[in-house]
Amino acid sequence: MALTHTIYQSPVFQQACNQFDIAADILGLEPGLRERTKRPRRCVVVSMPVRMDNGQIEIFEGYRVQHNLSTGPAKGGIRFHEDVTLGEVAALAMWMSWKCSLVGLPYGGAKGGVIVNARDLSPTELERLSRRYMQEIIPFIGPNIDIPAPDLGTNEQVIGWMMDTYSTHVGHFDPGVITGKPIALGGSLGRREATGEGVAWFIKSYLQDMAITPEKTTVIIQGFGNVGSEAALALYDWGAEVIGISDFTGGIHNPKGIDLKAALAYASTHKSLIGFTGGDAITNEELLVQPCTVLIPAALERVITKDNAANLKCRMLAEGANGPTTNDADAILTARGDIEIIPDVLCNSGGVIVSYFEWLQNLQNYYWTKGEVFDKLYRMLAKAKASVDETQKKYGCSRRTAALVLGIARVADAKAKRGLFP
Ligand code: GLU
Numbered sequence: 001m002a003l004t005h006t007i008y009q010s011p012v013f014q015q016a017c018n019q020f021d022i023a024a025d026i027l028g029l030e031p032g033l034r035e036r037t038k039r040p041r042r043c044v045v046v047s048m049p050v051r052m053d054n055g056q057i058e059i060f061e062g063y064r065v066q067h068n069l070s071t072g073p074a075k076g077g078i079r080f081h082e083d084v085t086l087g088e089v090a091a092l093a094m095w096m097s098w099k100c101s102l103v104g105l106p107y108g109g110a111k112g113g114v115i116v117n118a119r120d121l122s123p124t125e126l127e128r129l130s131r132r133y134m135q136e137i138i139p140f141i142g143p144n145i146d147i148p149a150p151d152l153g154t155n156e157q158v159i160g161w162m163m164d165t166y167s168t169h170v171g172h173f174d175p176g177v178i179t180g181k182p183i184a185l186g187g188s189l190g191r192r193e194a195t196g197e198g199v200a201w202f203i204k205s206y207l208q209d210m211a212i213t214p215e216k217t218t219v220i221i222q223g224f225g226n227v228g229s230e231a232a233l234a235l236y237d238w239g240a241e242v243i244g245i246s247d248f249t250g251g252i253h254n255p256k257g258i259d260l261k262a263a264l265a266y267a268s269t270h271k272s273l274i275g276f277t278g279g280d281a282i283t284n285e286e287l288l289v290q291p292c293t294v295l296i297p298a299a300l301e302r303v304i305t306k307d308n309a310a311n312l313k314c315r316m317l318a319e320g321a322n323g324p325t326t327n328d329a330d331a332i333l334t335a336r337g338d339i340e341i342i343p344d345v346l347c348n349s350g351g352v353i354v355s356y357f358e359w360l361q362n363l364q365n366y367y368w369t370k371g372e373v374f375d376k377l378y379r380m381l382a383k384a385k386a387s388v389d390e391t392q393k394k395y396g397c398s399r400r401t402a403a404l405v406l407g408i409a410r411v412a413d414a415k416a417k418r419g420l421f422p
Contacts, residue, residue: 010087074110077151098407196230198350214239223299254279
Protein backbone atom coordinates (compact mmCIF):
# COMPACT_ATOMS: atom_id res chain seq x y z
CA MET A 1 0.00 0.00 0.00
CA ALA A 2 1.44 3.39 -1.00
CA LEU A 3 2.26 5.44 2.07
CA THR A 4 0.87 8.98 1.90
CA HIS A 5 1.15 11.90 4.29
CA THR A 6 4.76 11.30 5.14
CA ILE A 7 7.73 13.61 4.87
CA TYR A 8 9.81 10.57 3.91
CA GLN A 9 7.90 9.83 0.71
CA SER A 10 10.29 8.47 -1.91
CA PRO A 11 10.69 5.25 -3.92
CA VAL A 12 13.34 3.87 -1.56
CA PHE A 13 11.33 4.62 1.60
CA GLN A 14 8.31 3.03 -0.06
CA GLN A 15 10.48 0.00 -0.88
CA ALA A 16 11.43 -0.41 2.79
CA CYS A 17 7.77 0.05 3.85
CA ASN A 18 6.55 -2.56 1.34
CA GLN A 19 9.09 -5.06 2.68
CA PHE A 20 7.93 -4.22 6.21
CA ASP A 21 4.27 -4.79 5.30
CA ILE A 22 4.91 -8.31 4.01
CA ALA A 23 6.66 -9.26 7.27
CA ALA A 24 4.12 -7.43 9.46
CA ASP A 25 1.29 -9.38 7.77
CA ILE A 26 2.99 -12.65 8.68
CA LEU A 27 3.42 -11.44 12.26
CA GLY A 28 -0.20 -10.22 12.37
CA LEU A 29 0.81 -6.95 14.07
CA GLU A 30 -2.25 -4.98 15.17
CA PRO A 31 -2.63 -1.69 13.23
CA GLY A 32 -1.49 0.77 15.93
CA LEU A 33 1.62 -1.20 16.86
CA ARG A 34 2.34 -1.90 13.22
CA GLU A 35 2.29 1.76 12.27
CA ARG A 36 4.49 2.98 15.13
CA THR A 37 6.98 0.16 14.56
CA LYS A 38 7.23 1.19 10.91
CA ARG A 39 7.53 4.99 11.17
CA PRO A 40 10.85 6.68 11.96
CA ARG A 41 10.84 8.09 15.50
CA ARG A 42 12.51 11.41 14.70
CA CYS A 43 14.76 13.20 12.25
CA VAL A 44 17.08 16.17 12.33
CA VAL A 45 17.73 18.31 9.26
CA VAL A 46 20.88 20.40 9.42
CA SER A 47 22.48 23.03 7.23
CA MET A 48 26.21 23.43 7.50
CA PRO A 49 28.10 26.53 6.40
CA VAL A 50 31.64 25.51 5.47
CA ARG A 51 34.52 27.80 4.52
CA MET A 52 35.96 26.47 1.28
CA ASP A 53 39.66 26.71 0.40
CA ASN A 54 38.96 29.66 -1.93
CA GLY A 55 37.61 31.65 1.04
CA GLN A 56 33.96 31.42 0.04
CA ILE A 57 31.25 29.97 2.27
CA GLU A 58 29.22 27.06 0.95
CA ILE A 59 26.12 25.69 2.70
CA PHE A 60 25.71 21.91 2.79
CA GLU A 61 22.62 20.06 3.99
CA GLY A 62 22.31 16.79 5.86
CA TYR A 63 20.08 14.59 7.96
CA ARG A 64 20.08 12.21 10.89
CA VAL A 65 17.06 9.92 11.08
CA GLN A 66 16.51 7.89 14.24
CA HIS A 67 14.06 5.19 13.29
CA ASN A 68 13.92 3.26 16.53
CA LEU A 69 15.10 4.10 20.05
CA SER A 70 12.96 1.52 21.87
CA THR A 71 15.50 -1.32 21.99
CA GLY A 72 18.63 0.65 22.90
CA PRO A 73 20.65 3.60 21.60
CA ALA A 74 20.13 4.13 17.87
CA LYS A 75 22.93 2.86 15.61
CA GLY A 76 23.85 3.47 12.00
CA GLY A 77 26.32 5.00 9.59
CA ILE A 78 26.72 8.41 7.99
CA ARG A 79 26.61 8.60 4.21
CA PHE A 80 28.28 11.33 2.15
CA HIS A 81 26.77 11.25 -1.34
CA GLU A 82 25.44 13.81 -3.80
CA ASP A 83 22.06 12.01 -4.19
CA VAL A 84 21.24 11.68 -0.48
CA THR A 85 17.57 12.39 0.29
CA LEU A 86 15.56 12.38 3.50
CA GLY A 87 13.49 9.42 2.29
CA GLU A 88 16.63 7.44 1.50
CA VAL A 89 18.17 8.12 4.91
CA ALA A 90 14.87 7.11 6.55
CA ALA A 91 14.79 3.82 4.62
CA LEU A 92 18.41 3.12 5.57
CA ALA A 93 17.59 3.92 9.22
CA MET A 94 14.67 1.51 9.11
CA TRP A 95 16.90 -1.24 7.72
CA MET A 96 19.39 -0.57 10.55
CA SER A 97 16.59 -1.21 13.09
CA TRP A 98 15.78 -4.63 11.60
CA LYS A 99 19.48 -5.50 11.09
CA CYS A 100 20.49 -4.77 14.70
CA SER A 101 17.42 -6.54 16.02
CA LEU A 102 17.89 -9.58 13.76
CA VAL A 103 21.47 -10.23 14.90
CA GLY A 104 20.62 -9.50 18.55
CA LEU A 105 22.43 -6.21 19.15
CA PRO A 106 21.12 -4.00 21.99
CA TYR A 107 20.52 -1.09 19.62
CA GLY A 108 17.82 0.76 17.78
CA GLY A 109 18.36 1.98 14.22
CA ALA A 110 19.46 5.28 12.65
CA LYS A 111 21.25 6.70 9.63
CA GLY A 112 22.81 10.00 8.66
CA GLY A 113 23.43 11.56 5.30
CA VAL A 114 25.10 14.65 3.89
CA ILE A 115 24.41 15.84 0.36
CA VAL A 116 27.92 16.12 -1.02
CA ASN A 117 30.26 14.46 -3.45
CA ALA A 118 33.26 14.08 -1.13
CA ARG A 119 35.55 13.69 -4.17
CA ASP A 120 34.88 17.33 -5.02
CA LEU A 121 36.29 18.50 -1.67
CA SER A 122 39.91 19.02 -0.68
CA PRO A 123 41.04 17.17 2.47
CA THR A 124 40.74 20.37 4.53
CA GLU A 125 37.23 21.09 3.20
CA LEU A 126 36.23 17.51 3.96
CA GLU A 127 37.54 17.88 7.49
CA ARG A 128 35.59 21.13 8.05
CA LEU A 129 32.37 19.57 6.70
CA SER A 130 32.79 16.39 8.78
CA ARG A 131 33.38 18.38 11.96
CA ARG A 132 30.49 20.74 11.23
CA TYR A 133 28.05 17.87 10.64
CA MET A 134 29.06 16.32 13.96
CA GLN A 135 28.74 19.70 15.69
CA GLU A 136 25.17 20.05 14.39
CA ILE A 137 24.03 16.60 15.52
CA ILE A 138 25.77 16.64 18.94
CA PRO A 139 22.52 17.51 20.80
CA PHE A 140 20.90 14.36 19.41
CA ILE A 141 23.64 11.73 19.73
CA GLY A 142 25.88 10.19 22.40
CA PRO A 143 27.22 6.78 23.52
CA ASN A 144 23.85 6.01 25.13
CA ILE A 145 21.61 7.83 22.65
CA ASP A 146 22.71 7.30 19.05
CA ILE A 147 26.08 6.01 17.85
CA PRO A 148 27.02 6.86 14.25
CA ALA A 149 29.53 4.97 12.06
CA PRO A 150 30.87 5.02 8.49
CA ASP A 151 28.75 4.36 5.42
CA LEU A 152 29.18 5.07 1.72
CA GLY A 153 31.52 8.03 1.18
CA THR A 154 32.87 8.22 4.74
CA ASN A 155 35.99 6.53 6.10
CA GLU A 156 38.09 6.14 9.25
CA GLN A 157 39.60 9.61 8.93
CA VAL A 158 36.18 11.29 8.66
CA ILE A 159 34.98 9.29 11.68
CA GLY A 160 38.17 10.29 13.56
CA TRP A 161 37.45 14.01 12.97
CA MET A 162 33.88 13.51 14.15
CA MET A 163 35.03 11.70 17.30
CA ASP A 164 37.47 14.51 18.02
CA THR A 165 34.76 17.16 17.55
CA TYR A 166 32.44 15.37 19.98
CA SER A 167 35.22 14.71 22.53
CA THR A 168 36.31 18.35 22.41
CA HIS A 169 32.69 19.39 23.02
CA VAL A 170 32.21 17.15 26.08
CA GLY A 171 35.70 17.98 27.36
CA HIS A 172 37.19 14.49 27.44
CA PHE A 173 38.14 11.61 25.13
CA ASP A 174 34.84 9.83 24.48
CA PRO A 175 35.35 7.26 21.72
CA GLY A 176 32.10 5.35 22.42
CA VAL A 177 30.12 8.06 20.62
CA ILE A 178 30.99 6.73 17.16
CA THR A 179 32.38 3.52 15.64
CA GLY A 180 34.63 2.82 12.67
CA LYS A 181 37.39 5.01 14.15
CA PRO A 182 41.10 4.75 13.34
CA ILE A 183 42.77 2.18 15.64
CA ALA A 184 44.78 4.98 17.29
CA LEU A 185 41.53 6.64 18.40
CA GLY A 186 39.84 3.59 19.92
CA GLY A 187 38.84 1.81 16.72
CA SER A 188 38.47 -1.96 16.82
CA LEU A 189 40.80 -4.33 15.05
CA GLY A 190 38.84 -5.92 12.22
CA ARG A 191 36.17 -3.19 11.88
CA ARG A 192 37.45 -2.04 8.50
CA GLU A 193 37.23 -5.57 7.05
CA ALA A 194 34.13 -6.61 9.01
CA THR A 195 31.32 -5.84 6.54
CA GLY A 196 33.04 -7.43 3.52
CA GLU A 197 34.36 -10.30 5.62
CA GLY A 198 30.82 -10.97 6.87
CA VAL A 199 29.42 -10.84 3.32
CA ALA A 200 32.05 -13.40 2.26
CA TRP A 201 31.28 -15.57 5.32
CA PHE A 202 27.60 -15.83 4.36
CA ILE A 203 28.44 -16.54 0.72
CA LYS A 204 30.85 -19.34 1.66
CA SER A 205 28.40 -20.81 4.13
CA TYR A 206 25.43 -20.81 1.74
CA LEU A 207 27.61 -22.13 -1.13
CA GLN A 208 28.69 -24.98 1.15
CA ASP A 209 25.00 -25.74 1.81
CA MET A 210 24.57 -25.92 -1.98
CA ALA A 211 27.67 -28.16 -2.30
CA ILE A 212 29.43 -25.59 -4.52
CA THR A 213 33.22 -25.57 -4.01
CA PRO A 214 35.53 -22.51 -4.25
CA GLU A 215 37.04 -23.80 -7.53
CA LYS A 216 33.55 -23.84 -9.07
CA THR A 217 32.74 -20.31 -7.86
CA THR A 218 32.92 -17.16 -9.95
CA VAL A 219 32.14 -13.79 -8.42
CA ILE A 220 31.02 -10.42 -9.79
CA ILE A 221 31.04 -7.39 -7.52
CA GLN A 222 29.37 -4.07 -8.23
CA GLY A 223 31.04 -1.46 -6.02
CA PHE A 224 34.72 -1.57 -5.16
CA GLY A 225 34.61 0.48 -1.97
CA ASN A 226 35.20 -0.78 1.55
CA VAL A 227 32.54 -3.51 1.44
CA GLY A 228 33.06 -4.74 -2.13
CA SER A 229 36.84 -4.84 -2.04
CA GLU A 230 37.03 -6.64 1.34
CA ALA A 231 34.41 -9.20 0.25
CA ALA A 232 36.31 -9.69 -3.03
CA LEU A 233 39.61 -10.27 -1.20
CA ALA A 234 38.09 -12.75 1.25
CA LEU A 235 36.51 -14.79 -1.58
CA TYR A 236 39.68 -14.60 -3.70
CA ASP A 237 41.74 -15.87 -0.74
CA TRP A 238 39.19 -18.69 -0.31
CA GLY A 239 39.91 -19.79 -3.90
CA ALA A 240 36.99 -18.31 -5.85
CA GLU A 241 37.59 -16.57 -9.18
CA VAL A 242 36.61 -12.89 -9.22
CA ILE A 243 35.56 -12.25 -12.84
CA GLY A 244 33.95 -8.80 -12.62
CA ILE A 245 34.37 -5.65 -10.53
CA SER A 246 33.16 -2.10 -10.92
CA ASP A 247 33.09 1.28 -9.27
CA PHE A 248 31.01 4.38 -10.01
CA THR A 249 33.11 5.09 -13.12
CA GLY A 250 32.62 1.69 -14.78
CA GLY A 251 33.71 -1.91 -14.61
CA ILE A 252 36.19 -4.59 -15.63
CA HIS A 253 35.17 -8.03 -16.83
CA ASN A 254 37.47 -11.00 -17.32
CA PRO A 255 35.92 -14.51 -17.43
CA LYS A 256 39.39 -15.98 -16.84
CA GLY A 257 39.72 -14.16 -13.52
CA ILE A 258 40.94 -10.74 -12.43
CA ASP A 259 44.21 -10.22 -10.57
CA LEU A 260 42.49 -8.69 -7.59
CA LYS A 261 45.58 -7.38 -5.83
CA ALA A 262 46.64 -5.57 -9.03
CA ALA A 263 43.13 -4.13 -9.40
CA LEU A 264 43.17 -2.88 -5.80
CA ALA A 265 46.58 -1.28 -6.26
CA TYR A 266 45.37 0.36 -9.50
CA ALA A 267 42.16 1.66 -7.92
CA SER A 268 44.03 3.12 -4.99
CA THR A 269 46.49 5.04 -7.19
CA HIS A 270 44.05 6.14 -9.92
CA LYS A 271 40.93 6.52 -7.70
CA SER A 272 39.07 4.68 -10.49
CA LEU A 273 39.12 1.34 -12.31
CA ILE A 274 39.07 3.05 -15.72
CA GLY A 275 42.22 2.13 -17.63
CA PHE A 276 42.93 -1.04 -15.64
CA THR A 277 44.11 -3.54 -18.24
CA GLY A 278 43.38 -6.79 -16.40
CA GLY A 279 40.11 -7.32 -18.31
CA ASP A 280 37.61 -5.75 -20.72
CA ALA A 281 35.87 -2.49 -19.88
CA ILE A 282 32.16 -2.96 -19.15
CA THR A 283 29.36 -0.73 -17.90
CA ASN A 284 27.80 -1.25 -14.47
CA GLU A 285 24.47 -2.27 -16.09
CA GLU A 286 26.08 -4.89 -18.32
CA LEU A 287 28.21 -6.25 -15.49
CA LEU A 288 25.12 -7.10 -13.42
CA VAL A 289 23.77 -9.49 -16.07
CA GLN A 290 26.99 -11.43 -16.83
CA PRO A 291 27.00 -15.15 -15.94
CA CYS A 292 28.57 -15.92 -12.54
CA THR A 293 27.98 -18.01 -9.43
CA VAL A 294 27.70 -15.07 -7.02
CA LEU A 295 26.62 -11.52 -7.77
CA ILE A 296 27.36 -8.97 -5.04
CA PRO A 297 25.82 -5.52 -5.36
CA ALA A 298 27.96 -3.54 -2.91
CA ALA A 299 27.18 0.09 -3.68
CA LEU A 300 23.85 1.90 -3.82
CA GLU A 301 20.25 0.79 -3.38
CA ARG A 302 17.83 -0.03 -6.24
CA VAL A 303 20.23 -1.47 -8.83
CA ILE A 304 18.40 -4.79 -9.31
CA THR A 305 15.14 -3.67 -10.88
CA LYS A 306 12.23 -5.00 -12.93
CA ASP A 307 14.31 -4.20 -16.02
CA ASN A 308 17.23 -6.51 -15.25
CA ALA A 309 15.91 -9.04 -12.68
CA ALA A 310 14.75 -11.49 -15.35
CA ASN A 311 18.19 -11.30 -16.99
CA LEU A 312 20.40 -12.01 -13.97
CA LYS A 313 22.60 -15.05 -14.62
CA CYS A 314 23.88 -15.77 -11.12
CA ARG A 315 23.11 -18.63 -8.72
CA MET A 316 23.34 -16.39 -5.68
CA LEU A 317 22.59 -12.72 -5.04
CA ALA A 318 24.49 -11.54 -1.96
CA GLU A 319 23.34 -8.06 -0.93
CA GLY A 320 26.43 -6.25 0.35
CA ALA A 321 24.64 -2.93 -0.25
CA ASN A 322 21.53 -1.88 1.64
CA GLY A 323 18.33 -2.08 -0.42
CA PRO A 324 19.87 -3.05 -3.79
CA THR A 325 16.76 -4.98 -4.92
CA THR A 326 13.48 -3.17 -5.67
CA ASN A 327 10.17 -4.76 -4.65
CA ASP A 328 9.34 -5.53 -8.32
CA ALA A 329 12.71 -7.20 -8.82
CA ASP A 330 12.27 -9.17 -5.62
CA ALA A 331 8.93 -10.52 -6.89
CA ILE A 332 10.52 -11.51 -10.22
CA LEU A 333 13.44 -13.27 -8.50
CA THR A 334 11.12 -15.07 -6.07
CA ALA A 335 8.97 -16.27 -8.99
CA ARG A 336 12.10 -17.43 -10.85
CA GLY A 337 13.18 -19.40 -7.78
CA ASP A 338 16.61 -20.23 -9.19
CA ILE A 339 18.66 -17.59 -7.33
CA GLU A 340 19.54 -17.83 -3.64
CA ILE A 341 19.18 -14.36 -2.12
CA ILE A 342 21.15 -13.40 0.97
CA PRO A 343 19.20 -10.29 2.02
CA ASP A 344 21.00 -7.08 3.00
CA VAL A 345 19.97 -7.03 6.68
CA LEU A 346 21.60 -10.43 7.10
CA CYS A 347 24.35 -10.29 4.47
CA ASN A 348 26.04 -7.03 5.49
CA SER A 349 25.40 -7.28 9.24
CA GLY A 350 29.08 -8.02 10.00
CA GLY A 351 29.83 -4.28 9.89
CA VAL A 352 27.46 -3.23 12.62
CA ILE A 353 28.29 -6.32 14.67
CA VAL A 354 31.96 -5.29 14.85
CA SER A 355 30.82 -1.70 15.47
CA TYR A 356 29.05 -3.10 18.53
CA PHE A 357 32.31 -4.82 19.56
CA GLU A 358 34.15 -1.52 19.09
CA TRP A 359 31.62 0.31 21.29
CA LEU A 360 31.90 -2.40 23.97
CA GLN A 361 35.71 -2.12 23.94
CA ASN A 362 35.44 1.68 24.23
CA LEU A 363 33.03 1.51 27.17
CA GLN A 364 35.24 -1.02 28.98
CA ASN A 365 38.59 0.46 27.95
CA TYR A 366 39.64 -3.12 27.27
CA TYR A 367 40.76 -4.02 23.77
CA TRP A 368 40.48 -7.37 22.00
CA THR A 369 42.79 -9.14 19.53
CA LYS A 370 41.72 -9.45 15.91
CA GLY A 371 41.29 -13.19 16.49
CA GLU A 372 38.84 -12.53 19.34
CA VAL A 373 36.91 -10.05 17.18
CA PHE A 374 36.53 -12.44 14.23
CA ASP A 375 35.79 -15.45 16.41
CA LYS A 376 32.91 -13.59 18.10
CA LEU A 377 31.77 -12.19 14.73
CA TYR A 378 31.55 -15.60 13.05
CA ARG A 379 29.60 -17.01 15.99
CA MET A 380 27.03 -14.21 15.74
CA LEU A 381 26.76 -14.61 11.96
CA ALA A 382 26.21 -18.36 12.29
CA LYS A 383 23.49 -17.82 14.88
CA ALA A 384 21.73 -15.24 12.69
CA LYS A 385 21.92 -17.53 9.65
CA ALA A 386 20.46 -20.47 11.58
CA SER A 387 17.58 -18.40 12.95
CA VAL A 388 16.75 -16.95 9.52
CA ASP A 389 16.78 -20.40 7.90
CA GLU A 390 14.55 -21.78 10.66
CA THR A 391 12.09 -18.87 10.32
CA GLN A 392 12.03 -19.28 6.55
CA LYS A 393 11.02 -22.94 6.99
CA LYS A 394 8.47 -22.08 9.67
CA TYR A 395 6.59 -19.55 7.53
CA GLY A 396 7.42 -20.89 4.06
CA CYS A 397 8.44 -17.37 3.04
CA SER A 398 11.46 -15.85 1.28
CA ARG A 399 14.76 -15.51 3.12
CA ARG A 400 14.37 -11.71 3.05
CA THR A 401 10.96 -11.87 4.66
CA ALA A 402 12.21 -14.37 7.26
CA ALA A 403 15.06 -12.00 8.20
CA LEU A 404 12.65 -9.06 8.43
CA VAL A 405 10.11 -11.06 10.46
CA LEU A 406 12.82 -11.75 13.03
CA GLY A 407 14.09 -8.16 13.06
CA ILE A 408 10.66 -6.54 13.20
CA ALA A 409 9.22 -8.93 15.81
CA ARG A 410 11.72 -7.93 18.49
CA VAL A 411 11.24 -4.21 17.91
CA ALA A 412 7.44 -4.53 17.91
CA ASP A 413 7.55 -6.65 21.05
CA ALA A 414 9.69 -4.07 22.87
CA LYS A 415 7.33 -1.28 21.81
CA ALA A 416 4.27 -3.26 22.92
CA LYS A 417 5.82 -3.98 26.32
CA ARG A 418 7.14 -0.45 26.90
CA GLY A 419 3.92 1.41 26.07
CA LEU A 420 3.04 4.21 23.70
CA PHE A 421 5.87 6.66 24.26
CA PRO A 422 9.10 4.95 23.16
N1 GLU B 1 26.82 1.69 7.57
C1 GLU B 1 26.90 0.31 7.96
C2 GLU B 1 25.57 -0.40 7.72
O1 GLU B 1 24.81 -0.01 6.88
C3 GLU B 1 27.45 0.12 9.37
C4 GLU B 1 26.66 0.75 10.47
C5 GLU B 1 27.35 0.70 11.81
O2 GLU B 1 28.43 0.13 11.91
O3 GLU B 1 26.78 1.26 12.75
O4 GLU B 1 25.29 -1.42 8.30
